[in-house]
């Protein structure tokens with residue numbers, strides 16, 4: 683469990699994180715989302731004590747990280763995969779890290795195996811691809827067999843197999859009762875990995891909810907309709923006095939989308955009016971749509 687209460691971090695006049703309060707529960711994967719510069723990395727650094735909050739507090743398993751007796755066994759973090767000496771091998775990097783934290787060498791071999799790096803463990807890290815570097819960062823995060831994992835953009839640079847591997851790994855770890863906080867800009871991946879999401883915008887929490895609730899909130903159902911009699915059906919659906927929630931967007935001569943009516947209702951109205959339907963497809967809202975709608979006004983660096 684991670685608990686942030688009124689967490690605030692100012693760099694000079696720049697407010698990176700402002701009055702952030704959230705709980706990351708154990709046994710689940712929590713996605714951490716937000717536009718560039720929203721404050722995700724700063725928050726993660728505050729969790730592991732790499733930075734001190736200007737105000738507020740954050741605890742991991744009920745204690746501040748600085749008070750932790752065995753920090754690597756409490757929190758495993760992937761925050762910057764580049765912080766490794768390029769001349770060292772993957773194994774010697776992990777062994778050095780293990781030695782300074784009193785972790786036995788056999789755990790190094792176990793995490794090399796878990797992250798698929800056993801065959802390249804003796805190679806210089808400087809020659810690693812971006813994806814191999816990410817795997818090594820994840821191996822280091824797992825070294826202390828931690829109860830809490832913080833992974834900042836873990837799938838960055840991974841190929842599709844690697845992305846799937848991270849998804850299965852974090853789901854497995856959460857299934858064991860661990861706390862997992864994961865940031866990513868890949869929304870489709872996040873939708874398949876996370877149980878809940880916390881969204882930051884300009885340093886503040888703008889959403890904190892189970893993923894299904896976050897996706898469905900405030901978004902009405904959308905239905906794609908294809909009919910050889912599309913124009914007539916559209917005007918029947920609208921009726922003489924259309925409600926403001928009902929929207930019809932033409933997409934060519936025979937196709938349109940309806941917002942504000944269920945697929946069942948559209949089908950019933952079509953049947954009652956003798957309109958032939960070739961397609962009637964409810965469109966599920968996506969995490970990406972929900973995220974973009976929420977963060978439209980929260981973007982710090984916007985292209986003009």
Ligand SMILES: Nc1ncnc2c1ncn2[C@@H]1O[C@H](COP(=O)(O)OP(=O)(O)OP(=O)(O)O)[C@@H](O)[C@H]1O
Nearest residue numbers: 693696697698716717718719720721722723724725
């Ligand atoms: N050491 C620092 N000194 C000054 N400003 C900083 C520092 N670290 C972060 N910031 C600023 O704080 C804000 C939040 O940055 P942060 O890196 O936490 O965002 P982020 O959500 O992780 O973004 P990204 O998705 O781009 O990684 C940004 O405006 C950033 O420029």
